[in-house]
Amino acid sequence: MITINGQSANLDALLRGTNSAGVETETLSRLSRSFTQYDYDSMEELRFELVLRREIVAAANALLRGGLQFETFRNSYCNPAYWSRTQDGGFVVNRNARASDAIADMFKNGRAYGTECATAMQIVYYGALLKVLGRDAFDREFAGAYLMNWHRIERALRETGLMRPTSDPLPGDRRYFMNPDVNTETPEWQGENVIDMGDGSYYGHGIGRRRDADIIADLNKNRRLGSHTSAYLMPSAGRPNFKRLAQLAN
Amino acid sequence: MGYFDRVWRTHGMGILKREFAAVVSRDRARAARQLNGEDATFPVLFILMPELDRFGFYKELSPRNISALRITTKKTTGDEKLERYLRYLEETETEQSQRDTLRWIIETGIDWDGPSAGRDEYDTVIDYAVALLVGDHGDNxxxxxxxxxxxxxxxxxxxxxxxxxxxxxxxxxxxxxxxxxxxxxxxxxxxxxxxxxxxxxxxxxxxxxxxxxxxxxxxxxxxxxxxxxxxxxxxxxxxxxxxxxDPEAKYLRREISPRDRAPLAPLSEIELKALTRFREAKDDVRELLIRHSGKVKTRGDDAWHNWINSDIARQVLAAQEDEGENI
Structure with a gap:
């Protein structure tokens, strides 16, 4: 159920105000069907979330097309024209580079970068925010952006690192497939970070855009020898703090 | 501390490599004794890897060193030919001997941060040894x-x-x-x-x-x-x-396996029934029951069995009365 400024919102009216089919419509439908109450201070705030979710899904598709490579943190690499690799395998924007250019380069020039799935999720979120906020606001907020996994994360994206139980997975959510009995030889297969694409598929870095059963099958191939404990999709999601991010857009 | 360790700690990696080469040239058996000794450490073996290759110094190594070298090769050079050869040499390796090797790597190698050029490789080996020792061998x-x-x-x-x-x-x-x-x-x-x-x-x-x-x-x-x-x-x-x-295990005061969350002993009919009711209860009621279960347990097994055997409504009532008394 959706409320705007304390008033229950009508789905049909909201759908009429939505330009595109796909992600925005799907998000609205899921929010309105939910037993959970989703409160928005204004129509603009709701619109911002819908647009950002749409751009997150678009950014995941763009990153997939851009050719970003999979590599473990120990062997990660980046384009030195925009980024410096840190000792823990993360990337930090060069002092003389604009954060917006550095993020855009990851989408255009993906083969110059190799990293793990958690970093790819952050790149997706940054890519979407760049599209929604525009270059100037993005550079103001994310100058010196640092990319690694959920251990070290920019304040503005902090909530994407925190998995909360949810019964309403939404397009653009970060989800996690857990592989509890992973083979010691392949710790990178301990799980897979993915973006919920809203149509029953998930984007995961290194595995592409796939259905849940396919991702689970891939993870299961990397279990301990003889293990019968299957990988599974966790019933939780990491979500950006849309309310706070909406303020950046103003 | 072994001879090569003293050389390394006193004079550094370069001198260690030169000294090893000199000892091997004069007396291979002595070099093997020093390197295979109980007091030898993993960092010395790691530093000397290129020299071992240069002198073809593999057959002289102890099973511990061969096993350690194979683990290291797998995570550093990835030289499959060498790994196969080392596997051939260590064919007598048992689960126990691999565990001892892993312990040795960690015990003697964890305090060193690796060579300044190649620290990442050294760290990778240590991380792998930890995952094998702790995860696969269950050695804590x-x-x-x-x-x-x-x-x-x-x-x-x-x-x-x-x-x-x-x-x-x-x-x-x-x-x-x-x-x-x-x-x-x-x-x-x-x-x-x-x-x-x-x-x-x-x-x-x-x-x-x-x-x-x-x-x-x-x-x-x-x-x-x-x-x-x-x-x-x-x-x-x-x-x-x-x-x-696990809140359910805590409510039933039943120890569980930390690996798969299963109770160490099968649950009785009564416990299963209690658990079904417990799962249906609201969060705050569950919290109340867990707290009370712990309290009753301290009053002795008989008191606790009487309580858990009672209907869930009675369990809740007893818990509420108890909390009320305490307020």
Missing amino acids: SQLAKIAELIFRRNRSGLFIHDLVWGFFRSVDADALSVVAKYIVSTNRDDVELACQMLGLDVPETMEAQEKTFTRYTDYLSENKSYLYLTGEGFQASSAPRHLTH
Whole structure:
């Protein structure tokens, strides 16, 4: 159920105000069907979330097309024209580079970068925010952006690192497939970070855009020898703090 | 301390390599005795890897060194031909001997940070040895040393995630106790990492650190028998709860396997019935029942059995009366 400024919102009216089919419509439908109450201070705030979710899904598709490579943190690499690799395998924007250019380069020039799935999720979120906020606001907020996994994360994206139980997975959510009995030889297969694409598929870095059963099958191939404990999709999601991010857009 | 270790520690890596070459040229058997000795360390073997290759010095190595070299080769050069050859030489390796080798690597190698050029490779080997020893062999004897390394690397901004992952494969409450000690560290990086690893808010003052530490150790002693591995790590979350307690097990006061969350002994009919009702109850009622279950248990087994055997409504009533009396 959706409320705007304390008033229950009508789905049909909201759908009429939505330009595109796909992600925005799907998000609205899921929010309105939910037993959970989703409160928005204004129509603009709701619109911002819908647009950002749409751009997150678009950014995941763009990153997939851009050719970003999979590599473990120990062997990660980046384009030195925009980024410096840190000792823990993360990337930090060069002092003389604009954060917006550095993020855009990851989408255009993906083969110059190799990293793990958690970093790819952050790149997706940054890519979407760049599209929604525009270059100037993005550079103001994310100058010196640092990319690694959920251990070290920019304040503005902090909530994407925190998995909360949810019964309403939404397009653009970060989800996690857990592989509890992973083979010691392949710790990178301990799980897979993915973006919920809203149509029953998930984007995961290194595995592409796939259905849940396919991702689970891939993870299961990397279990301990003889293990019968299957990988599974966790019933939780990491979500950006849309309310706070909406303020950046103003 | 072995001869080559003394040379390394006194004169550095370059002299060690030269001295090894000189001893091998004069007396291969002596070089083998020194390198295979009980008091030899893993860093020396690691440093001498190129020399071992240069002199074809493999057949002279002890089973421990061959096994250590194979593990190292797998994670460094990836030389499959050498790995196959070493596997051939170590054909007598048993589970116990591999475990002893892994322990040796960690015991003698964990305090060194690796060569300045090639530290990453050395760290990779240590991380792998930890994952094998703790995760595959279930050997938790080195947890305190492994924790020391995690926090040391973190202070230098180095990569720790594989090591943290290997550490928590111990599925042992002792791993949590070891980490909890860093909550009261005077180093902020230590405090922040300890709290992240335990899923706690970071305290701002030393007084708050001590309170957090006390609360957490109390939590551990109260829930030790009901902890299980969640599988969460830094790959999944900013605040992973690597281990957490099972409320159902706590309600039934039944110890569970930390690896698969299953009760160590089968549940009785009565317990199964109680559990079904417990699952249907609201969160606050469940909390009340868990608290009361613990209290009744301290009054003795008979009292607890009487309570758990009663209908859930009576259980709740007894718990409410008890809490009311205490208010």
